[in-house]
Amino acid sequence: MAKTTLLGGPQKEVTCFNRIRRIFYVRQGTIIKTLLFALICCIISLCCFSYYVSTTHFNTVARNPPEPTIKCRLHNTVHKSNINHTPHNHVSSASLRIDNKVLLLVETQYSKLGQSIIGILEANRIQYKMDIAGKSLPYLTHLDKGKFGVIIFERLKSYTSLDKWNRQLLDKYCREYNVGIIAFSGGEPDVPYVTEVQGFPLKLYNNLAVKDYELNPQSEILRVTRAGEILYGDIPGDDWTVFEPEHATYRPLAYAKTQTAKRFQNITDGYQEHAYTTVIHDTGKYDDINRVLFGNGFQCWVHILLFLDALSFLSHGKFSITLERNILIDIDDIFVGKVGTRMKPADVKALIDSQDRLRRSIPGFHFNLGFSGKYYHRGNDEEDAGDDMLLAYKDAFWWFGHMYSHEQAAKLNQTQLHREMTENVKFAKEKGIKAFTGYAVAPHHSGVYPVHEELYDAWKKVWGVKVTSTEEYPHLRPARYRRGFIHRGIKVLPRQTCGLFTHTIFIDKYPGGRSRLENSIRGGELFQTLLFNPFSVFMTHLSNYGNDRLALYTFESAVKFTQCWTNLDLQSLPPMQFANKYFEMFPEDEDPIWQNPCDDERHLAIWSKNKTCNRLPRFLVIGPQKTGTTALYTFLAMHPAILSNYQSKTTFEEVQFFNGNNYYKGLDWYMEFFPLPPNTTSNFLFEKSANYFDSELAPMRAYALLPQAKLICIIIHPAKRAYSWYQHMRAHGDQTAMTYTFYEVVTAGQDAPRNLQELRERCLKPGLYSTHLERWLEFYKPKQLMILDGEALKGDPVSLMSKVEKFIHIEPRFDYNQSLRYNPKKGFYCQLVQGDRTKCLGRSKGRVYPPMELKAEKFLKLFYRRHLVALSKLLLRLGTTPIPDWLQEELSEFL
Numbered sequence: 001m002a003k004t005t006l007l008g009g010p011q012k013e014v015t016c017f018n019r020i021r022r023i024f025y026v027r028q029g030t031i032i033k034t035l036l037f038a039l040i041c042c043i044i045s046l047c048c049f050s051y052y053v054s055t056t057h058f059n060t061v062a063r064n065p066p067e068p069t070i071k072c073r074l075h076n077t078v079h080k081s082n083i084n085h086t087p088h089n090h091v092s093s094a095s096l097r098i099d100n101k102v103l104l105l106v107e108t109q110y111s112k113l114g115q116s117i118i119g120i121l122e123a124n125r126i127q128y129k130m131d132i133a134g135k136s137l138p139y140l141t142h143l144d145k146g147k148f149g150v151i152i153f154e155r156l157k158s159y160t161s162l163d164k165w166n167r168q169l170l171d172k173y174c175r176e177y178n179v180g181i182i183a184f185s186g187g188e189p190d191v192p193y194v195t196e197v198q199g200f201p202l203k204l205y206n207n208l209a210v211k212d213y214e215l216n217p218q219s220e221i222l223r224v225t226r227a228g229e230i231l232y233g234d235i236p237g238d239d240w241t242v243f244e245p246e247h248a249t250y251r252p253l254a255y256a257k258t259q260t261a262k263r264f265q266n267i268t269d270g271y272q273e274h275a276y277t278t279v280i281h282d283t284g285k286y287d288d289i290n291r292v293l294f295g296n297g298f299q300c301w302v303h304i305l306l307f308l309d310a311l312s313f314l315s316h317g318k319f320s321i322t323l324e325r326n327i328l329i330d331i332d333d334i335f336v337g338k339v340g341t342r343m344k345p346a347d348v349k350a351l352i353d354s355q356d357r358l359r360r361s362i363p364g365f366h367f368n369l370g371f372s373g374k375y376y377h378r379g380n381d382e383e384d385a386g387d388d389m390l391l392a393y394k395d396a397f398w399w400f401g402h403m404y405s406h407e408q409a410a411k412l413n414q415t416q417l418h419r420e421m422t423e424n425v426k427f428a429k430e431k432g433i434k435a436f437t438g439y440a441v442a443p444h445h446s447g448v449y450p451v452h453e454e455l456y457d458a459w460k461k462v463w464g465v466k467v468t469s470t471e472e473y474p475h476l477r478p479a480r481y482r483r484g485f486i487h488r489g490i491k492v493l494p495r496q497t498c499g500l501f502t503h504t505i506f507i508d509k510y511p512g513g514r515s516r517l518e519n520s521i522r523g524g525e526l527f528q529t530l531l532f533n534p535f536s537v538f539m540t541h542l543s544n545y546g547n548d549r550l551a552l553y554t555f556e557s558a559v560k561f562t563q564c565w566t567n568l569d570l571q572s573l574p575p576m577q578f579a580n581k582y583f584e585m586f587p588e589d590e591d592p593i594w595q596n597p598c599d600d601e602r603h604l605a606i607w608s609k610n611k612t613c614n615r616l617p618r619f620l621v622i623g624p625q626k627t628g629t630t631a632l633y634t635f636l637a638m639h640p641a642i643l644s645n646y647q648s649k650t651t652f653e654e655v656q657f658f659n660g661n662n663y664y665k666g667l668d669w670y671m672e673f674f675p676l677p678p679n680t681t682s683n684f685l686f687e688k689s690a691n692y693f694d695s696e697l698a699p700m701r702a703y704a705l706l707p708q709a710k711l712i713c714i715i716i717h718p719a720k721r722a723y724s725w726y727q728h729m730r731a732h733g734d735q736t737a738m739t740y741t742f743y744e745v746v747t748a749g750q751d752a753p754r755n756l757q758e759l760r761e762r763c764l765k766p767g768l769y770s771t772h773l774e775r776w777l778e779f780y781k782p783k784q785l786m787i788l789d790g791e792a793l794k795g796d797p798v799s800l801m802s803k804v805e806k807f808i809h810i811e812p813r814f815d816y817n818q819s820l821r822y823n824p825k826k827g828f829y830c831q832l833v834q835g836d837r838t839k840c841l842g843r844s845k846g847r848v849y850p851p852m853e854l855k856a857e858k859f860l861k862l863f864y865r866r867h868l869v870a871l872s873k874l875l876l877r878l879g880t881t882p883i884p885d886w887l888q889e890e891l892s893e894f895l
């Protein structure tokens with residue numbers, strides 16, 4: 001046996017064993033240490049790696065996207081039973097004699113709360129008149145009709161301290177026309193803790209901080225607002241007022257607990273456990289006037305809801321906003337996106353699941369996917385699998401065509417646009433995507449507005465597009481002014497911003513921090529976008545659905561939050577139906593209003609490089625017809641630095657853009673009428689269209705495009721003008737003018753044949769000078785308007801032209817003395833051409849016709865009497881034009 005070997009084997013064996021054991025134990029310790037060391041290293045490097053991964057935007061490691069957590073308290077049955085969730089309908093059966101306008105009385109025109117009120121009114125398209133409180137009230141009635149449906153005081157104090165006379169006037173108005181009052185308290189650090197409201201059985205506790213905001217579910221004012229939730233925690237501001245009623249006329253609308261219990265306790269012991277009234281409804285039992293008083297402005301977003309409901313209630317439904325909310329979510333850049341930021345199969349799965357959940361709140365909801373086929377399979381393997389998964393589930397979504405290469409449309413010409421779109425169509429067909437939905441959007445909004453006509457052409461031809469959307473019309477900011485319009489049969493919807501951009505892909509990297517996104521969802525910007533817009537088309541990108549899937553989190557949370565706090569009825573429709581519904585609700589949006597793309601840097605950036613704003617006029621001769629406008633146009637065009645428009649073949653040489661249907665042809669069409677000036681500073685482009693003067697729309701449209709332009713108009717005696725028009729029509733063989741005498745035309749009554757009435761209108765209406773001038777002055781400043789006397793143009797055009805040159809600030813001056821000569825045959829000045837030869841206007845100007853019948857003259861004198869008085873007043877007010885001789889003469893006869 002080995003134990004008894006000669007060499008003392010067993011002993012050795014033992015020793016050897018022990019040594020091995022010792023060595024083993026020693027080594028075991030080292031191995032453990034080594035292993036431990038390795039483990040620690042692993043953990044450290046893992047930590048470093050995950051830190052790196054979480055701080056870089058372009059990782060490919062799966063994260064746990066945030067889960068929506070908002071749950072409605074009212075969904076608990078306990079609360080459900082107490083609360084009536086049918087929104088109140090405030091529409092009254094009483095025949096109300098009040099206009100759809102709010103009177104807003106502010107402290108100063110810049111005061112903060114006043115500006116917030118205006119913001120809410122404008123966002124909800126509620127008309128208002130703003131005035132400064134404290135002076136006398138503006139006229140409240142007009143022809144036995146109330147001018148205002150609700151009166152708002154920015155400060156309760158300004159209302160309660162109105163002087164006796166104004167207060168009585170206002171009370172009488174409110175009672176007689178059933179008009180209610182909204183007023184805001186709070187925000188006044190100097191007031192004592194307790195104040196009595198002068199003349200009201202109401203006590204105020206001031207300068208408090210409140211928490212845990214709650215609504216009174218029994219209030220009949222609630223309509224958009226849904227009671228049942230509690231806004232837990234501290235509410236911003238330490239300048240709240242709470243109300244303590246001393247009469248049964250008051251009903252609470254909202255309550256909160258006080259944060260500053262101690263301070264409050266000084267006044268009334270034991271109160272701190274109670275909820276105090278922060279918004280109160282005076283039901284009119286005390287003095288027959290309904291009021292809603294707010295204990296603070298809009299520091300608490302719930303007040304926005306309550307303010308809208310108060311407006312609706314107090315106006316008997318006149319200012320009720322619709323409860324319908326249509327939502328469309330575009331995912332604009334399908335297949336576009338940097339490697340590492342694109343959707344993977346799990347993201348697509350999450351998208352489908354989220355869509356299913358959203359559909360429970362928004363019936364018919366589909367994500368609307370806009371694709372650029374060129375970038376299909378341009379990600380990493382996992383992202384390419386994501387692309388395939390999107391296509392595998394293609395029928396679960398709505399689709400629309402983007403640009404094949406995601407190019408800015410305005411940078412492409414007609415051929416390139418066709419190619420881009422055709423490629424995308426080919427891709428859609430290959431992949432079986434049903435993308436002919438009549439909807440498309442353009443990358444970067446480029447070409448939609450400012451309009452790139454070539455894009456509209458290509459869209460119509462290649463995709464049959466009828467609907468698109470942009471957030472750029474009329475401008476990105478302020479968002480509340482965004483509108484839709486229709487151009488060449490394509491309905492352009494306004495798009496809203498949801499706060500997600502291509503780079504906002506991780507919640508902890510959200511600009512301004514996670515709390516900013518949360519605030520936007522919970523009562524902030526995103527919530528208010530949903531609240532204020534009956535139609536919201538949101539723009540998102542592929543990257544918002546990969547990574548942290550922030551878009552899913554955002555929309556699901558926003559929808560849930562909206563359902564918790566409002567009675568809004570969320571809906572969704574395919575884009576074409578969506579657009580039809582939009583323009584049914586807002587038909588006034590159909591007409592576009594063109595603005596100068598160079599006045600907005602963003603617009604300039606997405607406008608065609610080949611287009612220039614230098615082809616726009618610096619001044620306009622606006623008419624009216626038959627006052628000498630052609631002569632003025634000719635004289636102006638003689639000036640070497642003044643360039644007129646090219647003559648139109650269709651509209652009697654004039655462009656006639658701002659007044660009629662030519663306006664719908666768009667800005668490019670208008671600019672084509674002007675040459676590119678050789679020197680953009682010293683050259684002056686202008687155009688003359690004599691029927692701009694009396695057009696209802698021309699002043700607003702002209703101002704929108706040319707706010708800095710100068711305007712020139714000419715006036716002669718309106719009776720003379722009317723007769724000249726009648727003769728003009730006869731010279732053109734107009735049947736009506738040939739059939740009826742001038743007297744018959746101007747005296748035609750309401751039951752006269754339509755053509756006769758129309759001719760009467762064209763004879764008489766342009767001569768209502770003051771009415772039309774006032775309309776221009778609603779937009780342009782008086783210093784931008786020059787009113788010329790047509791008789792002076794006839795009698796002394798040289799000095800008149802010198803005044804015109806001065807008015808438009810043109811240098812160097814032109815010597816009209818050398819270029820105009822009186823033509824005795826014509827009876828006015830004409831252009832001197834060669835030697836002593838003159839070139840007069842065509843045969844149609846300065847015709848010889850019989851003098852006006854005396855009875856017509858008498859009739860017109862009477863007809864125009866009050867209008868000429870108004871004109872003289874206007875001229876005196878402006879102080880820029882002396883009263884013409886013919887007007888002085890006319891006025892002197894009145895006595």
Ligand SMILES: Nc1ncnc2c1ncn2[C@@H]1O[C@H](COP(=O)(O)OS(=O)(=O)O)[C@@H](OP(=O)(O)O)[C@H]1O
Nearest residue numbers: 625626627628629630631724794828829845846847
């Ligand atoms: N040089 C000059 N100075 C002043 N007035 C002039 C001049 N030339 C023409 N006329 C008179 O202008 C009348 C035509 O006006 P309009 O050019 O404005 O007519 S239009 O609206 O463009 O058709 C036209 O009126 P009628 O004479 O009634 O036709 C002209 O008398």
